[in-house]
Amino acid sequence: MSKFIEEIKRSKSFYSLIGLIGLIIISSIIAPNFRTINNMITILRQASVLLILSSGLTAVLLTGSMDLSVGATAGFIGCICAKLIKSGVPIPIAFIIGIITGAVVGFINGTLAGILPSFIATYATNWVMSGLAIIVMNGAVIYDLPKNFTKLGVGYIGPIPVLVIIAAVIVVILYILLQKTTYGRQVYAYGSNAEAAKYSGMPIKKIMKSTFMICSICAGIAGMIITARLNAADAAMGEAYGLQTVAAVVIGGTSMLGGEGGVGGTVIGALILTIIVNVMNLKGVSSFAQPMVVGIVIIAMVLFDINSKRKKQFD
Amino acid sequence: MNNIKEKLKALPPVSWMLLLIIAVFSLASPNYLSLSNFRNILIQATPLMIVAFAQTCIVLTQGTDLSLGAQVSFATVMIVYLAKKGVPLFAGMIVAVLLTVLIGSVNGIIVAKGHILPFIATYGMQNIVNSVSLLLTSGSSIYYASNVYRFAAESTFLFIPVMVWIAALVFVMVWVVLRKTKFGTNIVGLGGNREALSLAGISPARNLIKTYAFAGFIAGIAGVVTLCRVESGQPTVASGWEFQAVAATLLGGTSLREGKGGVTGTIFGVLLITIVKNGLNIVGVRSVYQNAIIGSIVLVAILIDAVIKIRSKE
Numbered sequence A: 001m002s003k004f005i006e007e008i009k010r011s012k013s014f015y016s017l018i019g020l021i022g023l024i025i026i027s028s029i030i031a032p033n034f035r036t037i038n039n040m041i042t043i044l045r046q047a048s049v050l051l052i053l054s055s056g057l058t059a060v061l062l063t064g065s066m067d068l069s070v071g072a073t074a075g076f077i078g079c080i081c082a083k084l085i086k087s088g089v090p091i092p093i094a095f096i097i098g099i100i101t102g103a104v105v106g107f108i109n110g111t112l113a114g115i116l117p118s119f120i121a122t123y124a125t126n127w128v129m130s131g132l133a134i135i136v137m138n139g140a141v142i143y144d145l146p147k148n149f150t151k152l153g154v155g156y157i158g159p160i161p162v163l164v165i166i167a168a169v170i171v172v173i174l175y176i177l178l179q180k181t182t183y184g185r186q187v188y189a190y191g192s193n194a195e196a197a198k199y200s201g202m203p204i205k206k207i208m209k210s211t212f213m214i215c216s217i218c219a220g221i222a223g224m225i226i227t228a229r230l231n232a233a234d235a236a237m238g239e240a241y242g243l244q245t246v247a248a249v250v251i252g253g254t255s256m257l258g259g260e261g262g263v264g265g266t267v268i269g270a271l272i273l274t275i276i277v278n279v280m281n282l283k284g285v286s287s288f289a290q291p292m293v294v295g296i297v298i299i300a301m302v303l304f305d306i307n308s309k310r311k312k313q314f315d
Numbered sequence B: 001m002n003n004i005k006e007k008l009k010a011l012p013p014v015s016w017m018l019l020l021i022i023a024v025f026s027l028a029s030p031n032y033l034s035l036s037n038f039r040n041i042l043i044q045a046t047p048l049m050i051v052a053f054a055q056t057c058i059v060l061t062q063g064t065d066l067s068l069g070a071q072v073s074f075a076t077v078m079i080v081y082l083a084k085k086g087v088p089l090f091a092g093m094i095v096a097v098l099l100t101v102l103i104g105s106v107n108g109i110i111v112a113k114g115h116i117l118p119f120i121a122t123y124g125m126q127n128i129v130n131s132v133s134l135l136l137t138s139g140s141s142i143y144y145a146s147n148v149y150r151f152a153a154e155s156t157f158l159f160i161p162v163m164v165w166i167a168a169l170v171f172v173m174v175w176v177v178l179r180k181t182k183f184g185t186n187i188v189g190l191g192g193n194r195e196a197l198s199l200a201g202i203s204p205a206r207n208l209i210k211t212y213a214f215a216g217f218i219a220g221i222a223g224v225v226t227l228c229r230v231e232s233g234q235p236t237v238a239s240g241w242e243f244q245a246v247a248a249t250l251l252g253g254t255s256l257r258e259g260k261g262g263v264t265g266t267i268f269g270v271l272l273i274t275i276v277k278n279g280l281n282i283v284g285v286r287s288v289y290q291n292a293i294i295g296s297i298v299l300v301a302i303l304i305d306a307v308i309k310i311r312s313k314e
Helices: A002-010 A014-030 A037-062 A070-086 A091-113 A118-137 A147-154 A162-180 A182-192 A194-199 A204-230 A241-251 A263-282 A290-309 B002-010 B013-028 B035-060 B068-084 B089-114 B118-137 B147-154 B162-180 B182-192 B194-199 B204-230 B241-251 B263-283 B287-313
Strands: none
Touching: A014 A263, A014 A290, A037 A070, A037 A162, A037 A182, A037 A204, A037 A241, A037 A263, A070 A091, A070 A118, A070 A204, A070 A241, A091 A118, A091 A204, A118 B241, A118 B287, A147 A162, A147 A204, A162 A182, A162 A204, A162 A263, A182 A194, A182 A204, A194 A204, A241 A263, A241 A290, A241 B118, A263 A290, A290 B089, A290 B118, B013 B263, B013 B287, B035 B068, B035 B162, B035 B182, B035 B204, B035 B241, B035 B263, B068 B089, B068 B118, B068 B204, B068 B241, B089 B118, B089 B204, B147 B162, B147 B204, B162 B182, B162 B204, B162 B263, B182 B194, B182 B204, B194 B204, B241 B263, B241 B287, B263 B287
């Protein structure tokens, strides 16, 4: 038991976990309706898109790269999927096309990131993706999608929303992939010391590209789920998620320098962000003031996280 | 002759791309090559130009300031807000610029003393500043009528709009600071070799804070200029400019990796982005297609630049 506690203490997401627990305690005190089971399920439902996006992004950050295009990629693929379904393509095929598109986008991002700083390359692709989304939609909005499709976004299995189950499955798959496989160990090794990874014979370019592909595939799935939940597709629907996703991963304790952190922390980060917004809504905080709170939390969490662990100059 | 060749080689690759794009647009539309259109382009480019000068200073330290756009919007809002409360416009402008200097200093303190990556620290600040602007305006634009805007945006001095003169002054200021002052040498040193800087007894942290404060100062000026263009306080008027400014800076040859480059190249970067936007409008490309086209062109331009640099190193 003490060994277990020791392990948690040493893990990168220890402080994030304390933050999450503290947040839940404070929330339950200041907002009585926070404690209801209904609200807990609502939080999980609200968190699921962010969970899918940020778990995928974790893989990229572990290699020490950055992907700023997740929001636009999600929007773009959601739009493609809606367009296909609306024009009569069967839902599973539309889904597969969405995932393949995600893989292609990720491949392009990964290739560009080999040439440019990934942060710049993916900002540019973010721009291109949101432009492509507008072209796909031709400036309009698609709505009223088939029931079988929207079920993914609003349906329930027993008391649990389908959305939450999808998110949980993806999180678990990514957790196993990154923590329990040789591939995962290679990702960490590349992130902590690219030079060493190269000399030990790892296919480092392939590893980096593959993490971008994982990230964009997750973005694609998230985009399709957003569409299903809204029962509509709009070119700008992914935009709000872009930097929020980065925030969730970083709050969860994954280092932007690579090699440290993981999906477990990211889940905590995504929950922290979602709960903060949920509580502000419960308390009726003006939507204009909400970004301020989120911004302060991001800075505070990262400050706390970094300075309790390392005193190294970091930029 | 050789001398000219050398000088041409020293121009950033983006300037060639600029010529190419101007040529394409002139062929596509006969109205393109006119004096009045170029005057338009200069006016359109001015606010982004000033923001990009600020961003260049930050990029030289190997950082990025994602709060610059929010600071510009905030300045427009603050000035109009104060004016409505009875504060004279010029006093309001000074207050707004002082506040953006303050925001910049806080950014610098978080980055330098908190050891947070600049990108994430300034993203947090972007949210905070946006929030303040939204709260001050309840989310919509606010207005205060004045002749000052027209003066800055429409009157000319030596055939050049006053606004463009302001941008030119900011350029000279930043150029002089970067090239001729100790502070400027330290900014470049922060990106190039931080260790050498501290060995020389210069505090990297203090200089980093000063750099972010300086960027805030320039963003405040950009806010004043933007207010004169849009004649209202708009809480989201400059959202996204911070990124366009990063793109322009990189296009202009300033490197995110090693503290090289400067503001002169940034002018070409901003002109490229503005000329593409302006040209697409004149040629009549539907606005639906514009984002994707501009993004692709910026991406291709940065890529060509990066590939040339990698080649020349080999």
